[in-house]
Amino acid sequence: MEISNAHLPAPDRFGYWAELVSDQLARMRITSPVASRDFIAHASLTQAGPVRVAWFRSPPAHLSRTWADVRADDPGVYQLMLVTGAPLWVQQRRQDSGLVHGALTMFDLSEPFRGHVPDRGHDTEVIIAQIPHDVLPLPVDRARRALAAPLAASGVGGVLADLMMSIRARGAACEPRDLERMGWMLADLAGAVIARHLDAYEQLPVQTRQDVMRARILSFIDANLADPRLAPATVAGFHNLSLRALHALFRDQDEGTVAAVIRRRRLERCKQDLTDPRLDALPVAAIGARWGLSHPQGFSRAFRTMFAAAPGEYRRAAQTGKNLRTGS
Numbered sequence: 001m002e003i004s005n006a007h008l009p010a011p012d013r014f015g016y017w018a019e020l021v022s023d024q025l026a027r028m029r030i031t032s033p034v035a036s037r038d039f040i041a042h043a044s045l046t047q048a049g050p051v052r053v054a055w056f057r058s059p060p061a062h063l064s065r066t067w068a069d070v071r072a073d074d075p076g077v078y079q080l081m082l083v084t085g086a087p088l089w090v091q092q093r094r095q096d097s098g099l100v101h102g103a104l105t106m107f108d109l110s111e112p113f114r115g116h117v118p119d120r121g122h123d124t125e126v127i128i129a130q131i132p133h134d135v136l137p138l139p140v141d142r143a144r145r146a147l148a149a150p151l152a153a154s155g156v157g158g159v160l161a162d163l164m165m166s167i168r169a170r171g172a173a174c175e176p177r178d179l180e181r182m183g184w185m186l187a188d189l190a191g192a193v194i195a196r197h198l199d200a201y202e203q204l205p206v207q208t209r210q211d212v213m214r215a216r217i218l219s220f221i222d223a224n225l226a227d228p229r230l231a232p233a234t235v236a237g238f239h240n241l242s243l244r245a246l247h248a249l250f251r252d253q254d255e256g257t258v259a260a261v262i263r264r265r266r267l268e269r270c271k272q273d274l275t276d277p278r279l280d281a282l283p284v285a286a287i288g289a290r291w292g293l294s295h296p297q298g299f300s301r302a303f304r305t306m307f308a309a310a311p312g313e314y315r316r317a318a319q320t321g322k323n324l325r326t327g328s
Helices: 010-024 067-072 140-146 156-173 176-197 206-223 232-238 243-250 258-274 284-290 296-307 311-320
Strands: 002-004 029-031 042-048 051-058 062-065 077-083 089-092 104-108 113-116 124-132
Touching: 010 029, 010 042, 010 051, 042 156, 042 176, 051 156, 051 176, 077 156, 089 104, 104 113, 104 140, 104 156, 104 176, 124 156, 124 176, 140 176, 156 176, 156 206, 176 206, 206 232, 206 243, 206 258, 232 243, 232 258, 243 258, 258 284, 258 296, 258 311, 284 296, 284 311, 296 311
Parallel strands: none
Antiparallel strands: 002 042, 029 062, 042 051, 051 124, 062 113, 077 104, 077 124, 089 113
């Protein structure tokens, strides 16, 4: 769902926006130093299984939620925010995040809070993951110790931030089954980030820790696909795992073996490049080498097996607009 107030008359925009935020997130009071000016805002909402991912961009504002609001409307969810626009701060349970930018922070809609974006001439932009209390893999009393704390968007936090941005940008093109898996993964990663902040990582369920490790490994693979040396042994070494432990992590997973994951993701990147008109002058073999497939015959054979067409044939079909029946 994509939402904007830009189509409304200027005097109606702020009121519409304040009502929208209260309807889609939770009941709260919103004020803004620029409410009487041209308050243009945008949002998108994606349901990913048990988690809702929302993106908001708006001028500076102040938000507050009281006990009366909680009693009237308690959805029982955390709001995990990735702050990508103007810095903001959140205060809850006498904890203050300070100004947060390029990082994560969380508050709980089951308790009062205050949030503020200083008016510095820049819009605030946040991606919010609404995670139900019973979905986050941490007890509520423990998770609340991390409320209104700045959480680093690096390491596992970086994997979480990447997933939040991916769901926001590409969720509409995903199948419901895939979105549900991403939602559960997002909740596991959020639990891991919070547990690390609280020095309680070992208290997470074993399954959650395994899921988080798989997510870290997949993120590492995606970041290193262009390196022809990328292989299960290098993946295991980087993550301080034995090859046996690495393969056990991916046993019975839809992704297949680690080697299959690397091959498939390389071929998918090649497929994208072969349909990119900006790369038309690049030879087919160079496309393969660009993604770590440095042996032309092996690249062509693997591509044909996966997509039922040779790379050159696939490129020509894309250039002429011809439909090819591919294996993916």
